[in-house]
Amino acid sequence: MDIELDDAELVRKIGSGTDREAEAELFRRMAPRIRLYGLRHLRDEHAAEDLAQQVLVTTLEALRACRLREPEKLVSFVLGTCRMTVLDLRRNARRKHRLLEQFGADLQSPVLPSMPRLDYEKLTRCVQNLKERERAVIVMTFYDEQTGADLAGFLGVSEANVRVIRHRAIHQLRQCMGIAA
Numbered sequence: 318m319d320i321e322l323d324d325a326e327l328v329r330k331i332g333s334g335t336d337r338e339a340e341a342e343l344f345r346r347m348a349p350r351i352r353l354y355g356l357r358h359l360r361d362e363h364a365a366e367d368l369a370q371q372v373l374v375t376t377l378e379a380l381r382a383c384r385l386r387e388p389e390k391l392v393s394f395v396l397g398t399c400r401m402t403v404l405d406l407r408r409n410a411r412r413k414h415r416l417l418e419q420f421g422a423d424l425q426s427p428v429l430p431s432m433p434r435l436d437y438e439k440l441t442r443c444v445q446n447l448k449e450r451e452r453a454v455i456v457m458t459f460y461d462e463q464t465g466a467d468l469a470g471f472l473g474v475s476e477a478n479v480r481v482i483r484h485r486a487i488h489q490l491r492q493c494m495g496i497a498a
Contacts, residue, residue, distance in 0.1 A: 322339070322342065323389070324388065324389055324390075324391035324392065325388035325389040325391070326388075327339050327342060327343060327346075327388075327391065328380055328385055328388035328391055329388060331343060331377070331380040331381060332380055332381065332383040332385075334381055340377060343373070343376070343377065343380070344373055347372075347373060347376070347392075347395050348369050348373060350392075350395070350396070351365075351368060351369040351372045351373065351395065351399055352365050352366065352368075352369045353365075354368070354396065354399045354403075355367075355368035355369060355399070355403070358399075358403050359403065359406070364406075368399065368402060368403065368406075371402055372395065372398050372399050372402055375398055375402070376394065376395055376398055379394070436494075439493075439494060440490075440494060442493075443489075443490050443493035443494055444456070444490065446489075446493065447486055447489060447490070450472065450482060451482055451485065451486035451489070452486070453468075453472070454468055454472070454479060454482045454483050454486060455483065455486045455487070455490070457471070458483055465479045465480060
């Protein structure tokens, strides 16, 4: 903006809803102040940046809706919004902390039995010990993700026969791996 506007005129221009330069000027003027407030009260750069964004959006929404009764008190409105936002953040953090203390133990997932580690070398040996047709069905089903119909066409057998071959091969693999069926 060429001419430096006072706060009241800036508020009026934003309230008209047509002057995007006035909104940019609001951000330019207020963002550093809000950030400093956030650094002082939140003691964290990221939280201060988040506070600046949140307060500027809240302020801009209020100004666009013409909810600021005394436009000349823009700075007081912005700092009051900062104060209320920081209080809300602290209140929510305390509430969250109390809830975690009260219910945190219930939220922990129950201990699941650990899954045994798969011995890939043993599995490879077991698959290699299968008959050629059984091995083809297992590999094409679980590695190539072929359907029963595809396997039946490839092997020249019925889909029911493919299911029987796969079932027997899996049973042999479980026995070889030492897994109960």
